[in-house]
Amino acid sequence: MHESTTRHDWRALCRALEARWHNEIPISAAMGITVDGFDGTRLDLRAALAPNVNVHGTAFAGSLFSLASLCGWGLVHLQMQRRELAGAIVFVEGNIRCLKPVHDDVRARCVWSEAADAALATLATSGKARFRLPTRLHCGEDVAAEFSGEYAVRLPP
Amino acid sequence: MHESTTRHDWRALCRALEARWHNEIPISAAMGITVDGFDGTRLDLRAALAPNVNVHGTAFAGSLFSLASLCGWGLVHLQMQRRELAGAIVFVEGNIRCLKPVHDDVRARCVWSEAADAALATLATSGKARFRLPTRLHCGEDVAAEFSGEYAVRLPP
Numbered sequence: 001m002h003e004s005t006t007r008h009d010w011r012a013l014c015r016a017l018e019a020r021w022h023n024e025i026p027i028s029a030a031m032g033i034t035v036d037g038f039d040g041t042r043l044d045l046r047a048a049l050a051p052n053v054n055v056h057g058t059a060f061a062g063s064l065f066s067l068a069s070l071c072g073w074g075l076v077h078l079q080m081q082r083r084e085l086a087g088a089i090v091f092v093e094g095n096i097r098c099l100k101p102v103h104d105d106v107r108a109r110c111v112w113s114e115a116a117d118a119a120l121a122t123l124a125t126s127g128k129a130r131f132r133l134p135t136r137l138h139c140g141e142d143v144a145a146e147f148s149g150e151y152a153v154r155l156p157p
Numbered sequence: 158m159h160e161s162t163t164r165h166d167w168r169a170l171c172r173a174l175e176a177r178w179h180n181e182i183p184i185s186a187a188m189g190i191t192v193d194g195f196d197g198t199r200l201d202l203r204a205a206l207a208p209n210v211n212v213h214g215t216a217f218a219g220s221l222f223s224l225a226s227l228c229g230w231g232l233v234h235l236q237m238q239r240r241e242l243a244g245a246i247v248f249v250e251g252n253i254r255c256l257k258p259v260h261d262d263v264r265a266r267c268v269w270s271e272a273a274d275a276a277l278a279t280l281a282t283s284g285k286a287r288f289r290l291p292t293r294l295h296c297g298e299d300v301a302a303e304f305s306g307e308y309a310v311r312l313p314p
Contacts, residue, residue, distance in 0.1 A: 020212065021212075024210070024211065024212040025210065025211050025212060025217055026187070026207075026208050026209075026210065027184065027187060027188065027208065027209060027217055027219060027220055028217075030183070030184060030187035031184065050183075051183050051184065052183075052184060053181070053182065053183065054181065054182050055177065055178075055181040055182060056245060056247070060182055060184055060185075060223070061223075061226050061248040061251065062184060062219065062220075062222055062223025062224075062226055062227070063184055063219075063223070065219055065222040065223070065226075065251070065253075066217070066218075066219025066220070066222070066223065067219075069218050069219055069222075070219070088213060090213070090255075090258075091218040091255060092254070092255055093252070093253065093254045093255065094218065094222070094252070094253055095250070095251070095252040096222075096250065096251055097249070097250045098247075098248060098249055098250065101247075
């Protein structure tokens with residue numbers, strides 16, 4: 001596939017993912033989550049501070065967790081779409097450690113790994129797999145939080 | 158203090174906590190979080206499914222995490238209020254494990270422990286402490302998820 005066509009397709013996939021979240025997960029719309037980019041390996045999301053603020057005037061931990069958990073979910077979803085695999089992606093378990101208070105927009109980045117690629121191969125052959133994906137949250141130059149999530153996927157019979 | 162007066166005060170504290178969250182944490186208002194009750198030992202919160210739904214028509218993991226993390230935060234806040242301690246309660250770290258899909262209203266319950274009481278005594282004497290509090294999420298008769306959160310508190314100098 002020609003590079004520019006691929007880029008175009010990725011932009012369309014990102015727009016479709018964002019629209020699906022806003023339509024089907026009302027809290028993602030309330031948070032104002034946007035899909036910033038996907039390059040085939042990493043997925044970037046963003047949310048403004050104002051709708052996600054807490055009693056301290058910084059980002060609410062629940063919003064940070066939501067953004068990070070969707071980043072991992074979205075990356076599994078996009079990698080499955082690239083390989084024309086359709087199945088339910090279910091969040092199983094997650095951990096977040098907040099490192100610095102977030103005083104501005106927050107960005108989430110999840111990067112695809114060799115282990116995730118191996119899980120995707122297992123999914124294609126056995127019909128089910130689990131993905132463990134770390135997501136890092138940034139505010140400006142700072143790493144604001146570290147998240148790790150586990151997602152279970154099962155293909156339709 | 159007379160029992161009925163105490164109960165009345167707790168109801169007022171619960172209403173004030175709910176109002177503060179809705180005013181200062183817009184996502185808690187979007188989620189429709191309500192404070193169901195506090196009896197001096199345990200705090201109960203609730204959220205309806207509709208505003209917290211995900212792509213599968215069940216509760217969004219991010220909403221479950223937000224509800225659970227606020228339950229622990231709220232219980233520390235109420236216990237500090239009872240002892241007339243005022244200080245910032247900051248979420249540090251949390252983990253959630255989803256056990257069953259949530260098809261209806263979800264309830265969160267956080268129960269005060271001896272360890273938390275010891276941390277509160279440390280807070281009163283040293284001016285800072287960390288609280289580790291588990292919160293359980295219920296849907297109907299089912300335990301839907303298990304959460305554990307850590308909160309750092311520092312009293313003003």
